[in-house]
Amino acid sequence: MGIFANSMKASYHKYVLRFKQPSGTSRGVLIEKETWFLVLESDDELGLGECGILRGLSFDDKPDYEEKLKWVCAHIGLGKQKLFEGLDDYPSIKFGLEQAFLSFRSNNPFHLFPSDFLSAGTPIPINGLVWMGDRDFMFEQIKQKLDEGFSCIKMKIGAIDFETELGLLRYIRKQFPRGDIEIRVDANGAFTTDEALRKLEILASLDIHSIEQPIKPGQWEAMVLLCEKSPLPIALDEELIGITDVTKRRELIQTVKPQYIILKPSLLGGFVESENWIALAEEHGVGWWVTSALESNIGLNAIAQWTYTLNNKLPQGLGTGGLFTNNFNAPLIVENGKLFYRKGLSWQADIIKTICT
Numbered sequence: 001m002g003i004f005a006n007s008m009k010a011s012y013h014k015y016v017l018r019f020k021q022p023s024g025t026s027r028g029v030l031i032e033k034e035t036w037f038l039v040l041e042s043d044d045e046l047g048l049g050e051c052g053i054l055r056g057l058s059f060d061d062k063p064d065y066e067e068k069l070k071w072v073c074a075h076i077g078l079g080k081q082k083l084f085e086g087l088d089d090y091p092s093i094k095f096g097l098e099q100a101f102l103s104f105r106s107n108n109p110f111h112l113f114p115s116d117f118l119s120a121g122t123p124i125p126i127n128g129l130v131w132m133g134d135r136d137f138m139f140e141q142i143k144q145k146l147d148e149g150f151s152c153i154k155m156k157i158g159a160i161d162f163e164t165e166l167g168l169l170r171y172i173r174k175q176f177p178r179g180d181i182e183i184r185v186d187a188n189g190a191f192t193t194d195e196a197l198r199k200l201e202i203l204a205s206l207d208i209h210s211i212e213q214p215i216k217p218g219q220w221e222a223m224v225l226l227c228e229k230s231p232l233p234i235a236l237d238e239e240l241i242g243i244t245d246v247t248k249r250r251e252l253i254q255t256v257k258p259q260y261i262i263l264k265p266s267l268l269g270g271f272v273e274s275e276n277w278i279a280l281a282e283e284h285g286v287g288w289w290v291t292s293a294l295e296s297n298i299g300l301n302a303i304a305q306w307t308y309t310l311n312n313k314l315p316q317g318l319g320t321g322g323l324f325t326n327n328f329n330a331p332l333i334v335e336n337g338k339l340f341y342r343k344g345l346s347w348q349a350d351i352i353k354t355i356c357t
Contacts, residue, residue, distance in 0.1 A: 008076055010076035013036065017326060035052055038073075039100070045104055048355075049302075060090040060093065091241075092267065116308070123335075123340045124316055125338050126334070126338060127337075130155040131156055135164050152184065153181060157187055169185075169203070189217060197229060200231070201231060210232065223258075237264070249280055258286060262289065289312060298328060328348045329348040
């Protein structure tokens, strides 16, 4: 649907990304992923933004989501800042809108944050993502990531038997000490509060770097104890989603005292909001890194360019571009555990037509 406002045409379009193979988490198996695009157009300018919603997880997974997109397009002439005032409860739309305006104002709609990532081909180190599944499936993924040259692997846990998952982790450690391979695990809130500490102690014995969201979000009292007693560093992920009030954010960091936080711009309200989280984390000595949230290459491109400008040396969670059968062709290439923007490659020629049909 399109609306004209102040010579700029704003439209929104639904697009369903399809996984190459079912991808498992502790919340279930993913076969497809819905996303929405904001397209800004004038006579000689184009802007693209991806509203990367995750059904069942995103704070703004609400029945009126499309109505809010329609409202944004109808009022696009208000400008980004005015529109943002009505979008606190819709972080993924804020992310898409912020991206669309950056894209619209750039000489190239796909170049949002000038840096050596774009101009010199300097890569971003990333982790290799291992999805949940049966033992053989996870074993093959791990072997593939190691063969592809990753030095940091992120393994999703919590959906199959814990002993089986430990066996896979021991397999990695038997062949590769921590100095060769860094292992992160992501429980997506799968552990109960009663069992969490025991499991974290076992995982710590395998030289694991950190665990993301061991228990479900919203259990601050239990999370405080875990972060205090766990020998394994804890990274908050889902815990950050939906906290839009600055005072509440500070309270979370000061109360829970996590070792790390995970930044997903699609789920936190965009780049500026994510930078506010970063400033708060650094003020309290909390580490951080950035992770994409299953966006298409359009959203991933924007997140990667922004991430590079932050100068964080840790491996980032940006290796999701190759998951889908119907993603858009892009200059984003993963080689030897790093994400590159290859200037010699082109974006899909009919990308607007594909989005709008």
